Amino acid sequence: MLYFRAAIAIIAPFILLTLKSLIRKRRENPAGLPLPPGPPRLPIVGNLFGVKDLGRQWLTYADWSKKYGDLLYVEIFGQKLLVLNSEKVAEELLDKRSQNYSDRPQVPMVTLMGWEFNVGFLQYGPSWRKHRKAMHQALNLQAMLNYRHIQLNSVRQLVRNILQVPDEMEAHIRTQVLCHLTLVYGYKMEPRNDLFASIADRASDMLANSFFPGAALVNAFPVFQYLPEWCPGAGFKKYAQQCRKLTRKLRDLPYEYVQKQMAEGIAPHSVVSEMLEHNEEEVVIKSVAGTTYAAAVETSSSALSAFMMAMIIFPSVQEKAQAEIDRITGGSRLPDFSDRDDMVYMEATYREVLRWSQVTPLGVPHFTTNSDIYNGYFIPKGEPSRVTTTIYANIKLILPFGQT
Numbered sequence: 001m002l003y004f005r006a007a008i009a010i011i012a013p014f015i016l017l018t019l020k021s022l023i024r025k026r027r028e029n030p031a032g033l034p035l036p037p038g039p040p041r042l043p044i045v046g047n048l049f050g051v052k053d054l055g056r057q058w059l060t061y062a063d064w065s066k067k068y069g070d071l072l073y074v075e076i077f078g079q080k081l082l083v084l085n086s087e088k089v090a091e092e093l094l095d096k097r098s099q100n101y102s103d104r105p106q107v108p109m110v111t112l113m114g115w116e117f118n119v120g121f122l123q124y125g126p127s128w129r130k131h132r133k134a135m136h137q138a139l140n141l142q143a144m145l146n147y148r149h150i151q152l153n154s155v156r157q158l159v160r161n162i163l164q165v166p167d168e169m170e171a172h173i174r175t176q177v178l179c180h181l182t183l184v185y186g187y188k189m190e191p192r193n194d195l196f197a198s199i200a201d202r203a204s205d206m207l208a209n210s211f212f213p214g215a216a217l218v219n220a221f222p223v224f225q226y227l228p229e230w231c232p233g234a235g236f237k238k239y240a241q242q243c244r245k246l247t248r249k250l251r252d253l254p255y256e257y258v259q260k261q262m263a264e265g266i267a268p269h270s271v272v273s274e275m276l277e278h279n280e281e282e283v284v285i286k287s288v289a290g291t292t293y294a295a296a297v298e299t300s301s302s303a304l305s306a307f308m309m310a311m312i313i314f315p316s317v318q319e320k321a322q323a324e325i326d327r328i329t330g331g332s333r334l335p336d337f338s339d340r341d342d343m344v345y346m347e348a349t350y351r352e353v354l355r356w357s358q359v360t361p362l363g364v365p366h367f368t369t370n371s372d373i374y375n376g377y378f379i380p381k382g383e384p385s386r387v388t389t390t391i392y393a394n395i396k397l398i399l400p401f402g403q404t
């Protein structure tokens, strides 16, 4: 009986989805225009088996683009993906038609895991605008001048740590980027096993494992989120619940820490203390702070690691960069922000590293507000409650000759 109920629970959503999708296709695309080109798909799994490495899908998309062009249509477990494989198409759609292409897909696992507060996942609209405005006020170029001492101190500590224990480069980089905790919350982390840092780390790892196409069936078939927990295949619910506890803590604990410090009159200046002083809404402060912290740590540590790797692989570049630093500082002091304008080679080097080793090879997925036609192809509109097209810019391919 249990298996029968489970089978019904699994099969019924498929039948329902197929029927709904047939009716919808006819309504949304009456002219019957074709979808953009892509490799042939198998039923249900789509192109899943054609993707060589799910964790590095951009490599396969780059291969397919040679045959199918720079606007590529792919399906993985019912998740429909439009991959933009050239700068021209990315600019045409994401930039020139940005009114229509700035929405974000509502990935079921993101919501189930409590990550939906992240500004990078908010739907385009009034709430997104409110968060972006608050974010801009807190983090614009002028506002960031207040935090330069934090950045400088942590970078100098990084240099000292590398000198003392060079073999633990990765751990040192990790510690350095956690200076964002100080910047956002005025919080000085513990050197080891810091509670806030470990919460953010675990929640971010869980998100990374559940977000990419093909990572979780429920992302392709949102209706699965209504499966009861006892149902075989519903293990993702338990996983999501564990993460939800972490994301709640990620938003609440550091925020409460700042509130307490402010009540005691000992809070250092931080992004959150400033927003509290400006009476920003609590929900907005928590989201902006949590997003800033979570978005900054992973990206910055990857970029910094790539920089170190580039310096090792290309010693001649390292020599030129060092020569420039020595020329400007006289070899007797560490450089600081005031030297930046004179460090032309250094500036170009770190920018080149960002191009050479992209931190976000497929960017952050976009979604269309209305269906669209491009070069005679039909691009369906995105609707959060349905399985519709998610758009990825293949930054990896657009910025060529990088490391894989």
Ligand code: HEM
Residues within 6 Å of the ligand: 119, 120, 121, 132, 139, 291, 292, 293, 295, 296, 297, 299, 300, 303, 359, 360, 363, 364, 365
């Ligand atoms: C090397 C460092 C970084 C890289 C490569 C990077 C890359 C990106 C990319 C590709 C996007 C998607 C843009 C789009 O969809 O159009 C994005 C969005 C975003 N990033 Fe970063 N990022 C970095 C650092 C940061 C930092 C330090 C913060 C926080 C202070 C941050 C906060 C955000 C936010 C909030 C969004 C979403 C914006 C929105 O949807 O309105 N990022 N980032």
